[in-house]
Amino acid sequence: MMKKLIAFITLLLLSSILLPVQAEEKDTWEDEMIYFIMIDRFHNGNTSNDFEVDMNDPRAFHGGDIQGIIDKLDYIKDMGFTAIWLTPIVNNESKGYHGYWTEDFYEVEEHFGTLDEFKTLVQEAHDREIKIILDLVVNHTGYQHPWLQESEKQDWFHEDLPITNWDNQENVENGRLAGLPDLAQENPETRKYLLDMAKWWIEETDIDGYRLDTVKHVPKDFWEEFSKEVKSVKEDFFLIGEVWHNDPTYVADYAETGIDSFVDYPFFNEATRIFSKSDQEIGKYMEVVWKRNQNLYDNPYLLGNFIDNHDNKRFARLAIEKEQDPVTQLKQALTYMYTAPGIPIVYYGTEIAMDGGEDPDNRRMMEFEDHELVSYIASLSDIRKNYPALWKGDLEVLLDQNGMTIVKRTYEGDSLIIAINHTTSDQTVTFTHEQLKADLQLRPILENTTIIDDSDGYEISIPKETSEIYLVEEATKQTNAQLWIIVAAVVFVVGSITIYLFKKRKQN
Structure with a gap:
């Protein structure tokens, strides 16, 4: 009898430990956190492919390669990232260090390594539960692509005309972007080649998604077929498109093509404007964006939020130009990005407050250091991973006053409160017991700021230009410890x- 009782108690204990893990089902992409790498500028792991490298020329190869990324996978995982977006790896013409001047769609750029090395990268990433998103360009080729010299492929390209009217969609789709030869996706042969190529990379390397370059320069009917074709190879394959436009409605129109997500330029425009300088209103914008995206998208949680990328001045430079401390402002911006609805995307170098002006200055070689932002990002990642309210919860602005913002994120009864003091003075806010309910309390989980509990409620003090995230929990609720x-x-x-x-x- 005693043996049965002990066995029962043991089984009960094991069930209580295992059930919470089994109960939380992982969504497909909403809870991902993406690290964006320009391969040539990240890390040099194999010096044998360093021909034509010139560190003094910002438009030349600098030596970063696939092996360098493999060597730094643990560094990326330790910051909490669950996916890596890579600039194109296909063979490029001379000085195509960035990957966007394709010379051969089926070959790996020799400066970056080999196809086998890339397969190893994908496998090593998957072993660490990190997904790989590959940048794909189907709008154009490099300036000197061999097809340009083949008479039978002249109709694979549009006429050699520049884009002169950005409000004319036909001109945007058929004109040459920066003079690059523009592919004619309406040509059945061209279309088949591009679709077959896109499917081949998935079948050959087991990548998990594409970041689609220059989406608005390619007809929508191509993207409709493209989406169906690539997902016939891998059902959960993720497509995140670049529609570089300031009008949210224009961007959202491309969701009808089957593209799952978009790098959110409207988010970027406002986030960089607000957070590159203190004393800017935040909450009103957050609420407007959230309601707008709910109306525009079937799943607004899939949008890619970013404050830095390879085509714009770095956030640190924007802060410096406004005579602000870039690290302080980056902490605020990152807190906002990690707690707003959407997938956070961090551009390599942001974790060390890397400076950089316009392209190519915003693509400097990465320097690895023990920077405070590295651990700050790791903390944000850990919080986001553990609290689904941040990646699929509703959003409510509780306070928005002269740069002091308090936002509530709620999912299935669980709530988090995000307090962002974007002012140059310390702030104190009181939550009455009626607001929180008598059986609820606040627990800081980011910076461990001060909370005073008295008869009136909870008084929280947020130092100037800092943020805090609070867990709203039952006053008697037991912690994991x-x-x-x-x-x-x-x-x-x-x-x-x-x-x-x-x-x-x-x-x-």
């Missing part, structure tokens, strides 16, 4: 009883 102490105590008691009974039986 407390639960483990209880489990350990029960196991100890059960073990002691077992030993006692064993000794007694032996004596008898």
Whole structure:
């Protein structure tokens, strides 16, 4: 009888430990956190492919390669990232260090490594539960692509005309962007080649998604077929498109093509404007964006939020130009990006407050250092991973006053409060017991700021230009640490009883 009782208690303990893990089902992409790498400018892991490297020329190859990324996978994982977006890896013409001047769609750029090395990267990333998103260009080729010299492929390209009217969609789709030869996707042969190529990379390397370059320069009917074709190869394959436009409605129109997500330029425009300088209103914008995206998209949680990328001045430069401390402003912006609805995308170098002006200055070689932003991003990632309210919860602005903003994110009864003090003075806010309900309390989980609990409610103090995230929980709710102490105590008691009974039986 005693053996059965002990077995039952043991099974009960195991169930209590395992059930919470099994109960939380992982969504496909809403909870991802993406690290964006320009391959040539990240890390040089193999010096044998360093021909034509010139560190003094910002438009030349600098030596970053696939092996360099493999070497730094643990660094990326330790910051909490669950996916990596890579600039194009296909073979490029001379000085195509960035990957956007394709010379051969089926070959890996020799400066970056080999196809086998890339397959190893994908496998090593998957072993660490990190997904790989590959940048794909189907709008144009490099300036000197061999097809341009082949008479039978002249109709694979549009006429050599520049884009002169950005409000004319036909001109935007058929004109040459920056003079690059513009592919004619309406040509059945060209279309088939591009579709077959896109499917080949998935089948050959097991990548998890494409970041689609220059989406608005390619007809929508092509993207409709493209989306169906690539997902016929891998059902959960992720497509995030670049529609570089300031009008949210224009961007959202491309969601009808089957593209899952978009890098959110409207978000970027406002976030960089607001956070590159203190004393800017935040909450009103957050609420407007959230409601707008809810109306525009079937799943607004899939939009890619970013404050830095390879085509614009770095955020640190924007802060410096406004005579602000870039690290302070980056912490604020990153907190906002990680707690707003959408997938956070961090451009390499942001974690060290890398400076950089217009292209190509915003593509400097990465420097690895023990920077405070590295651990700050890791903390934000850990919070976002553990609290689904941040990646699929509703949003409510509780306070928005002269740069002091308090936002509530709620999902299935669980709530987090995000307090962003974007002012140049310390702020104190009081939550009454009526606001939180008598059985609820706030627990800081980011910076461990001060909370005073008195008869009136909870008074929180946020130092100037800092942020805090609070968990709203039951006043008597046990923390994970407390639960483990209880489990350990029960196991100890059960073990002691077992030993006692064993000794007694032996004596008898």
